[in-house]
Amino acid sequence: MEGFGSLLLFDKCYIPNQFVKWVAKLVNYKSADIVVDGKVISLTKESVHLVLGLPFGVKPFPVDSSVGKAVVLSMFEKQSISSVNFFAKKLEKHETKSDEELIICFLLVAMNSFLRSNSSTSPSYRYFRIF
Numbered sequence: 001m002e003g004f005g006s007l008l009l010f011d012k013c014y015i016p017n018q019f020v021k022w023v024a025k026l027v028n029y030k031s032a033d034i035v036v037d038g039k040v041i042s043l044t045k046e047s048v049h050l051v052l053g054l055p056f057g058v059k060p061f062p063v064d065s066s067v068g069k070a071v072v073l074s075m076f077e078k079q080s081i082s083s084v085n086f087f088a089k090k091l092e093k094h095e096t097k098s099d100e101e102l103i104i105c106f107l108l109v110a111m112n113s114f115l116r117s118n119s120s121t122s123p124s125y126r127y128f129r130i131f
Contacts, residue, residue: 068129072128088105104131111124
């Protein structure tokens with residue numbers, strides 16, 4: 001793997017919350033760059049490829065959320081989608097059975113918190129197409 005691609009091979013990784021917040025504050029959302037003391041780190045597909053060694057992809061983003069919804073329902077053995085609190089508690093109590101469950105729980109909580117930051121306690125089905 002090129003660059004820091006070996007970081008992707010770690011089973012578990014801890015990143016201090018303050019560090020994540022510090023980096024998030026440095027992101028210029030208009031240019032998709034991280035700006036530190038006037039120096040720019042561009043977040044382009046080329047830079048991500050160089051640093052993490054991830055392949056360039058042309059795979060289209062799925063548009064059908066029903067498949068993702070079925071995946072989540074099956075994984076958590078549910079008939080209907082639970083509230084975001086269900087997924088947050090699984091994270092807090094370390095009750096995820098696999099890395100895939102962990103990622104899905106995290107994404108549902110994060111997307112509801114940041115992309116849909118209203119009083120709704122249910123995840124939006126629009127985001128289920130990524131699963």
